[in-house]
Amino acid sequence: AQSVTQLDSQVPVFEEAPVELRCNYSSSVSVYLFWYVQYPNQGLQLLLKYLSGSTLVKGINGFEAEFNKSQTSFHLRKPSVHISDTAEYFCAVSTGGGNKLTFGTGTQLKVEL
Amino acid sequence: EAQVTQNPRYLITVTGKKLTVTCSQNMNHEYMSWYRQDPGLGLRQIYYSMNVEVTDKGDVPEGYKVSRKEKRNFPLILESPSPNQTSLYFCASSFSLGRKETQYFGPGTRLLVL
Numbered sequence: 001a002q003s004v005t006q007l008d009s010q011v012p013v014f015e016e017a018p019v020e021l022r023c024n025y026s027s028s029v030s031v032y033l034f035w036y037v038q039y040p041n042q043g044l045q046l047l048l049k050y051l052s053g054s055t056l057v058k059g060i061n062g063f064e065a066e067f068n069k070s071q072t073s074f075h076l077r078k079p080s081v082h083i084s085d086t087a088e089y090f091c092a093v094s095t096g097g098g099n100k101l102t103f104g105t106g107t108q109l110k111v112e113l
Numbered sequence: 114e115a116q117v118t119q120n121p122r123y124l125i126t127v128t129g130k131k132l133t134v135t136c137s138q139n140m141n142h143e144y145m146s147w148y149r150q151d152p153g154l155g156l157r158q159i160y161y162s163m164n165v166e167v168t169d170k171g172d173v174p175e176g177y178k179v180s181r182k183e184k185r186n187f188p189l190i191l192e193s194p195s196p197n198q199t200s201l202y203f204c205a206s207s208f209s210l211g212r213k214e215t216q217y218f219g220p221g222t223r224l225l226v227l
Contacts (some may be wrong), residue, residue, distance in 0.1 A: 009153075034216070043203065044156075044218040090155060100146070100171065101205075101216065103155040 002027040006104035021076040021107045023091030033074040034092040086111045117219035125225045134189045136204030144207040145187040149200040194226045
């Protein structure tokens with residue numbers, strides 16, 4: 001079975017500051033990793049995903065994440081955040097086959113002026 | 114436009130009154146899933162389907178039923194809703210070909226059971 005831990009439930013940050021949202025996973029087999037964003041009162045939007053290849057993955061809206069197999073982590077980063085990045089961010093893991101995503105509990109990113 | 118649609122988007126009902134939330138996708142995906150989202154718990158999978166007439170339980174299947182009679186539709190059925198099923202529900206469809214995996218989520222259905 002796989003699991004995902006998002007260590008921070010809330011992350012406040014000032015606009016134009018860098019941010020890192022942490023995600024650790026546990027699995028006995030190879031995994032695919034995802035970050036989703038949920039804006040207030042909206043559905044989930046895929047930010048980026050790691051399936052194979054380069055461990056540094058670039059996504060939409062200037063976000064990137066790095067897969068670290070030895071530390072079983074997939075932290076999300078952005079060098080300079082904007083007010084519009086205020087949202088909840090979910091890390092998720094899959095072992096393939098498209099049938100099951102296991103989600104973390106989410107990190108609420110609040111960008112302040 | 115590729116999309117997953119859910120209906121209704123909002124629903125208030127009473128304990129014990131059967132309801133169905135519909136989900137439809139236009140991408141010819143084999144896989145479809147239902148998730149519920151609760152504060153502090155993230156999203157948890159209720160049921161999933163790998164193809165027509167093939168369904169299986171996810172992490173929190175109690176109190177729910179699903180069916181997959183057509184590839185594009187995957188309705189979620191609550192035979193006798195209870196207040197602990199008050200939640201935000203998401204349907205998702207996915208296409209997995211080798212390692213090119215893509216998941217699409219519907220807009221969500223907010224359910225309140227009184």
